[in-house]
Amino acid sequence: MPKTTLRVELLAHTPEPLSLIYAAFRQCYHSGFVADMWPRLLSGEIAREKQAQFVASVMESGHASPVEHVSFTFAAEGVSRALTHQLVRHRIASYSQQSQRYVDGSSFDYVLPPAIARNPQALARFEQCMAGIGDAYRDIKALLEADGRAGAKSNEDARFVLPQAAETRIVLTMNCRSLLNFFEHRCCMRAQWEIRAMADAMLDLCRGVLPELFAVAGAKCERLGYCPEGERFTCGRYPLRQS
Amino acid sequence: MPKTTLRVELLAHTPEPLSLIYAAFRQCYHSGFVADMWPRLLSGEIAREKQAQFVASVMESGHASPVEHVSFTFAAEGVSRALTHQLVRHRIASYSQQSQRYVDGSSFDYVLPPAIARNPQALARFEQCMAGIGDAYRDIKALLEADGRAGAKSNEDARFVLPQAAETRIVLTMNCRSLLNFFEHRCCMRAQWEIRAMADAMLDLCRGVLPELFAVAGAKCERLGYCPEGERFTCGRYPLRQS
Amino acid sequence: MPKTTLRVELLAHTPEPLSLIYAAFRQCYHSGFVADMWPRLLSGEIAREKQAQFVASVMESGHASPVEHVSFTFAAEGVSRALTHQLVRHRIASYSQQSQRYVDGSSFDYVLPPAIARNPQALARFEQCMAGIGDAYRDIKALLEADGRAGAKSNEDARFVLPQAAETRIVLTMNCRSLLNFFEHRCCMRAQWEIRAMADAMLDLCRGVLPELFAVAGAKCERLGYCPEGERFTCGRYPLRQS
Amino acid sequence: MPKTTLRVELLAHTPEPLSLIYAAFRQCYHSGFVADMWPRLLSGEIAREKQAQFVASVMESGHASPVEHVSFTFAAEGVSRALTHQLVRHRIASYSQQSQRYVDGSSFDYVLPPAIARNPQALARFEQCMAGIGDAYRDIKALLEADGRAGAKSNEDARFVLPQAAETRIVLTMNCRSLLNFFEHRCCMRAQWEIRAMADAMLDLCRGVLPELFAVAGAKCERLGYCPEGERFTCGRYPLRQS
Numbered sequence: 001m002p003k004t005t006l007r008v009e010l011l012a013h014t015p016e017p018l019s020l021i022y023a024a025f026r027q028c029y030h031s032g033f034v035a036d037m038w039p040r041l042l043s044g045e046i047a048r049e050k051q052a053q054f055v056a057s058v059m060e061s062g063h064a065s066p067v068e069h070v071s072f073t074f075a076a077e078g079v080s081r082a083l084t085h086q087l088v089r090h091r092i093a094s095y096s097q098q099s100q101r102y103v104d105g106s107s108f109d110y111v112l113p114p115a116i117a118r119n120p121q122a123l124a125r126f127e128q129c130m131a132g133i134g135d136a137y138r139d140i141k142a143l144l145e146a147d148g149r150a151g152a153k154s155n156e157d158a159r160f161v162l163p164q165a166a167e168t169r170i171v172l173t174m175n176c177r178s179l180l181n182f183f184e185h186r187c188c189m190r191a192q193w194e195i196r197a198m199a200d201a202m203l204d205l206c207r208g209v210l211p212e213l214f215a216v217a218g219a220k221c222e223r224l225g226y227c228p229e230g231e232r233f234t235c236g237r238y239p240l241r242q243s
Numbered sequence: 244m245p246k247t248t249l250r251v252e253l254l255a256h257t258p259e260p261l262s263l264i265y266a267a268f269r270q271c272y273h274s275g276f277v278a279d280m281w282p283r284l285l286s287g288e289i290a291r292e293k294q295a296q297f298v299a300s301v302m303e304s305g306h307a308s309p310v311e312h313v314s315f316t317f318a319a320e321g322v323s324r325a326l327t328h329q330l331v332r333h334r335i336a337s338y339s340q341q342s343q344r345y346v347d348g349s350s351f352d353y354v355l356p357p358a359i360a361r362n363p364q365a366l367a368r369f370e371q372c373m374a375g376i377g378d379a380y381r382d383i384k385a386l387l388e389a390d391g392r393a394g395a396k397s398n399e400d401a402r403f404v405l406p407q408a409a410e411t412r413i414v415l416t417m418n419c420r421s422l423l424n425f426f427e428h429r430c431c432m433r434a435q436w437e438i439r440a441m442a443d444a445m446l447d448l449c450r451g452v453l454p455e456l457f458a459v460a461g462a463k464c465e466r467l468g469y470c471p472e473g474e475r476f477t478c479g480r481y482p483l484r485q486s
Numbered sequence: 487m488p489k490t491t492l493r494v495e496l497l498a499h500t501p502e503p504l505s506l507i508y509a510a511f512r513q514c515y516h517s518g519f520v521a522d523m524w525p526r527l528l529s530g531e532i533a534r535e536k537q538a539q540f541v542a543s544v545m546e547s548g549h550a551s552p553v554e555h556v557s558f559t560f561a562a563e564g565v566s567r568a569l570t571h572q573l574v575r576h577r578i579a580s581y582s583q584q585s586q587r588y589v590d591g592s593s594f595d596y597v598l599p600p601a602i603a604r605n606p607q608a609l610a611r612f613e614q615c616m617a618g619i620g621d622a623y624r625d626i627k628a629l630l631e632a633d634g635r636a637g638a639k640s641n642e643d644a645r646f647v648l649p650q651a652a653e654t655r656i657v658l659t660m661n662c663r664s665l666l667n668f669f670e671h672r673c674c675m676r677a678q679w680e681i682r683a684m685a686d687a688m689l690d691l692c693r694g695v696l697p698e699l700f701a702v703a704g705a706k707c708e709r710l711g712y713c714p715e716g717e718r719f720t721c722g723r724y725p726l727r728q729s
Numbered sequence: 730m731p732k733t734t735l736r737v738e739l740l741a742h743t744p745e746p747l748s749l750i751y752a753a754f755r756q757c758y759h760s761g762f763v764a765d766m767w768p769r770l771l772s773g774e775i776a777r778e779k780q781a782q783f784v785a786s787v788m789e790s791g792h793a794s795p796v797e798h799v800s801f802t803f804a805a806e807g808v809s810r811a812l813t814h815q816l817v818r819h820r821i822a823s824y825s826q827q828s829q830r831y832v833d834g835s836s837f838d839y840v841l842p843p844a845i846a847r848n849p850q851a852l853a854r855f856e857q858c859m860a861g862i863g864d865a866y867r868d869i870k871a872l873l874e875a876d877g878r879a880g881a882k883s884n885e886d887a888r889f890v891l892p893q894a895a896e897t898r899i900v901l902t903m904n905c906r907s908l909l910n911f912f913e914h915r916c917c918m919r920a921q922w923e924i925r926a927m928a929d930a931m932l933d934l935c936r937g938v939l940p941e942l943f944a945v946a947g948a949k950c951e952r953l954g955y956c957p958e959g960e961r962f963t964c965g966r967y968p969l970r971q972s
Contacts, residue, residue: 009764012749012798020741020802024825024900027804031832033898035738035804061716068823069741069902071800073749075756075764081328082343082403091334094797094904096753100325100407101435103760113400115387122386129379129404136372143365144358156435157356160325160408161372164343169762171753173798175823175902192344192399230547252521255506255555263498263559267582267657270561274589276655278495278561304959311580312498312659314557316506318513318521337554337661339510346517412519414510416555416661418580473790568829568889571810577820586811586893587921599886601873608872615865615890622858629851630844642921643842646811646894647858650829678830678885 004078004109004167006194008201010209011171016042017070017210021176022051024066025058052212059213067176067213074202075171080111082164083194092178097170100159101152106138110165111194129163136161179206180217188219189235247321247352247410249437251444253452254414259285260313260453264419265294267309268301295455302456310419310456317445318414323354325407326437335421340413343402344395349381353408354437372406379404422449423460431462432478490564490595490653492680494687496695497657502528503556503696507662508537510552511544538698545699553662553699560688561657566597568650569680578664583656586645587638592624596651597680615649622647665692666703674705675721733807733838733896735923737930739938740900745771746799746939750905751780753795754787781941788942796905796942803931804900809840811893812923821907825900829888830881835867839894840923858892865890908935909946917948918964 014020019041023034030037040046058066079087088095110130116122137158144154174182179202185191186199206214221227221238234240257263262284266277273280283289301309322330331338353373359365380401387397417425422445428434429442449457464470464481477483500506505527509520516523526532544552565573567586574581596616602608623644630640660668665688671677672685692700707713707724720726743749748770752763759766769775787795808816817824839859845851866887873883903911908931914920915928935943950956950967963969 007762007764009767011752011764011767012743012745014741014800014802015744016741023740023804024802027825027898027900028828029831030827033736033804033806034900035736035740035806038738038740038804061719065823066825069802069825069900071743071902071904073743073753073798075752075762075767077762077764080403081324081407085324085328085331088328088331089338094794095332096756096795096798098759099757102758111403113403115390115392115396115400116383116403119386119390122383125379125382125386126404129376129383132375132379133372133404133406136368136375139368140359140365140372143362143368147358147362149358153358157358160323160354160356160359160406161369161376162407163376163403164324164405164407164409165403166407169756171756171763171798173800173904175800233547250519250521252524254509254521254524255500255502257498257557257559258501259498266497266561267559270582270655270657271585272588273584276493276561276563277657278493278497278563281495281497281561304962308580309582312559312582312657314500314659314661316500316510316555318509318519318524320519320521337551339513339552339555341516342514345515412513414513414520414555416557418557418659476790566889567810567814567893571814571817574814574817575824581818597889599889601876601878601882601886602869602889605872605876608869611865611868611872612890615862615869618861618865619858619890619892622854622861625854626845626851626858629848629854633844633848635844639844643844646809646840646842646845646892647855647862648893649862649889650810650891650893650895651889652893 002109003112006076006078006197006201008074008076008198008205010072010205011075012073013209014070018048018051018055018212020069021055021058021066021213024069025054028066055212059216064177064180067180069175070210071173071175072179072206072209073171073173074205075169076198077167077169078111079168079170079198080165080194081162081168083111083198084168084170086192086195087170087172090174090178090182092174094173095170098168100162101156104155105159105162105166106134106141108134108137108162109167110163111167112165114193130165133161133163176210176213183217184220188221188229189237190229190233245352246355249319249321249440249444251317251319251441251448253315253448254318255316256452257313260419261291261294261298261455263312264298264301264309264456267312268297298455302459307420307423310423312418313453314416314418315422315449315452316414316416317448318412319441320410320412321354322411322413322441323408323437324405324411326354326441327411327413329435329438330413330415333417333421333425335417337416338413341411343405344399347398348402348405348409349377349384351377351380351405352410353406354410355408357436373408376404376406419453419456426460427463431464431472432480433472433476488595489598492562492564492683492687494560494562494684494691496558496691497561498559499695500556504534504537504541504698506555507541507544507552507699510555511540514552541698545702550663550666553666555661556696557659557661558665558692558695559657559659560691561655562684563653563655564597565654565656565684566651566680567648567654569597569684570654570656572678572681573656573658576660576664576668578660580659581656584654586648587642590641591645591648591652592620592627594620594623594648595653596649597653598651600679616651619647619649662696662699669703670706674707674715675723676715676719731838732841735805735807735926735930737803737805737927737934739801739934740804741802742938743799747777747780747784747941749798750784750787750795750942753798754783757795784941788945793906793909796909798904799939800902800904801908801935801938802900802902803934804898805927806896806898807840808897808899808927809894809923810891810897812840812927813897813899815921815924816899816901819903819907819911821903823902827898829891830885833884834888834891834895835863835870837863837866837891838896839892840896841894843922859894862890862892905939905942912946913949917950917958918966919958919962
């Protein structure tokens with residue numbers, strides 16, 4: 001039952017994302033049919049630079065619906081249930097998460113907050129607590145199984161002792177518009193450290209695939225040039241907006 | 244840090260829900276304007292029985308979009324984080340949940356699974372574990388505060404030890420279409436016992452306000468007359484569908 | 487087959503909207519249960535001014551999810567199919583619209599664009615065109631009925647001649663977060679005149695019920711203090727943002 | 730201004746859709762991390778037959794959320810505004826549609842309903858009406874331009890005469906769960922003929938890519954084995970459900 005480490009993998013994304021966003025946006029203003037233009041977008045006959053400039057101007061104008069046509073699917077492990085409970089609050093997305101009912105938690109791994117890791121006394125206290133929870137889980141599971149509640153039935157109730165720190169794994173898909181919103185909220189220094197680390201990792205992966213869109217993505221301040229969080233919550237990286 | 248009990252309150256709902264559903268549905272097929280009909284719906288000049296029959300026939304046909312115009316807002320306490328993590332997976336809904344960052348968890352209450360309550364040894368083990376977690380939370384919080392991380396900063400990390408059983412409170416709003424879907428999944432005997440209890444409580448409250456719609460709501464089998472869960476998962480209350 | 491006039495009626499809204507938003511937001515940060523606070527919110531023991539200030543600060547911070555708990559339901563007539571095709575692109579909403587299949591279009595009314603009304607020649611041309619379409623609809627419907635396609639079957643095909651101007655009626659429900667987004671886009675001078683008129687009418691009705699939230703709603707510029715639409719599209723009412 | 734013909738092209742889809750659905754579903758029940766399994770899914774080390782059987786059993790059970798991870802993007806032309814107004818009512822989807830404001834409608838094409846095409850008198854009446862509308866559009870546009878309303882400004886108002894039959898073009902993206910729902914409603918014989926033709930074309934394209942999922946997709950009756958539409962609306966292809 002050791003501590004675990006964040007790992008985010010990009011499983012899949014819509015192919016030719018730049019051209020697809022370009023095509024979708026062009027269809028709104030073009031008298032022809034983008035399906036006829038599509039081969040010339042893929043071949044580069046319509047230059048990628050032109051496509052990229054167009055997408056950049058879309059981003060600038062704030063009219064973002066065409067970017068919805070492109071989705072990214074990630075798999076994450078080494079994340080806590082505390083993180084995923086926040087994550088799944090983002091409703092324009094799809095999730096498939098490891099079940100604490102169907103997967104036995106007897107040897108659960110856990111996420112260790114850095115501030116606790118840095119304080120030896122807190123770390124000892126945390127590790128002791130995790131070990132105690134593991135013991136309780138296994139004991140309760142065995143007692144429930146002795147009552148005739150096997151497998152999922154005993155996991156389902158024994159799981160009530162598992163900590164927020166318990167590791168979970170999740171597959172998630174978001175379209176680019178939802179991703180941009182996710183990054184605005186979760187790459188912000190106000191976001192909880194764990195989900196911020198995950199958001200940063202996702203943003204890196206997105207930038208690798210579609211730099212034309214994600215280069216300027218991130219916390220709201222990156223795009224606005226000022227911090228909209230107010231005096232009480234600002235991290236100070238950008239100036240507050242002058243009223 | 245005692246155990247807690249489920250409590251679900253109906254804070255608000257769209258007024259005159261039967262008439263509103265009736266009006267919305269009528270607008271689809273009516274050559275006039277339902278706003279002109281509206282006063283006669285409220286006064287009962289168009290009889291409630293007629294409105295109810297109409298809504299019943301809508302339900303029967305499976306064309307449910309007009310019921311979306313009516314929403315219910317509930318407040319729940321005595322529910323675990325295990326429950327709310329499942330709950331917020333229902334995406335066509337709005338949630339405002341008690342924060343483990345801004346609210347101190349030093350004296351958290353917890354939800355006790357009935358199967359554990361019924362087994363004295365398991366109960367003792369569970370209560371001991373909850374007490375141990377409470378001690379760890381307070382110790383770690385004090386140690387982090389001594390490091391200069393006050394308030395939300397220490398709660399945010401100390402919370403990693405809190406159990407899935409930890410009580411939370413949540414305000415939630417769903418429209419009737421989303422509620423019918425929620426009840427289909429969560430009133431089913433396959434659903435986890437805790438969220439089933441909450442769904443049953445919500446359904447009771449909905450029936451009190453709008454019996455015309457919710458009388459036949461509940462698990463899918465209630466509407467279908469057979470169990471669609473398959474041989475492996477059926478509870479046996481309704482026969483399986485014959486293929 | 488005369489021209490028609492916009493009419494927007496508020497059929498229903500979540501009761502006690504200010505208190506409900508306040509309660510939902512408080513639940514996030516409060517250690518108790520808002521259901522226990524609820525009677526004191528309704529009675530005014532917790533002053534409405536305090537509730538309003540709180541909601542205003544929520545608006546300011548941009549963390550808008552608690553306003554989702556409150557919904558408004560409108561009925562609109564005197565709107566064109568051109569308008570509703572734009573309207574229903576707002577996906578976080580519920581719609582029940584008059585069917586051109588089940589409702590006979592033989593004596594359809596139409597929406598007259600003001601710029602056409604102001605030009606006598608264009609007006610005459612427009613009215614002549616509407617009359618011609620009405621004749622064609624009735625003739626085609628009669629011919630299809632003579633082929634044995636009665637009622638909905640003939641409406642469904644005859645409707646292909648009906649103009650974008652043809653009047654429709656619609657019942658729509660949006661929660662406050664979706665409404666604020668709708669007003670940002672559709673109260674903007676860049677929006678098409680007809681949907682802007684409808685948005686303005688809806689905003690007036692919202693302000694009458696919940697001025698604490700909707701006083702500062704409207705086009706994005708009202709909230710931002712600058713125009714985000716760029717040099718090419720700005721109406722000039724607010725200065726462009728300096729880069 | 731001739732009549733036009735339906736054309737639906739598949740622009741893009743999530744790559745390796747079968748394996749992605751399999752991986753997402755497996756993550757829910759698997760103690761490991763599907764990212765580690767992913768290469769073996771792509772290489773066929775875990776056989777495609779096994780993946781297909783698993784997806785089939787998912788479909789059978791009705792627990793469809795893992796299929797959301799896969800999206801399809803189509804481009805359609807030769808479709809009417811009557812069709813797209815229905816189409817965009819499907820809210821779990823993304824749309825980019827040709828604008829009647831930014832694209833000049835002076836030489837619009839139109840969709841001709843088959844029942845009208847089969848009746849020579851109705852056909853003549855329809856074609857005459859389309860020609861008349863074209864004349865009116867061009868005249869009104871010229872008159873508005875003479876008033877100083879150029880380009881988009883004149884299109885925006887002249888479009889009010891354009892018929893529901895007027896051709897439009899649209900790029901649309903839906904995930905597989907939304908597609909299955911779309912096919913249930915729109916491949917049904919009760920659906921309007923034009924959107925049924927489009928749905929059938931989309932389903933064919935989906936079957937070509939992911940037969941394991943879409944083989945049994947289509948109208949509800951195909952899956953249920955009975956018609957749920959009731960005595961009044963059934964097409965007779967499948968028996969009604971016995972009550």
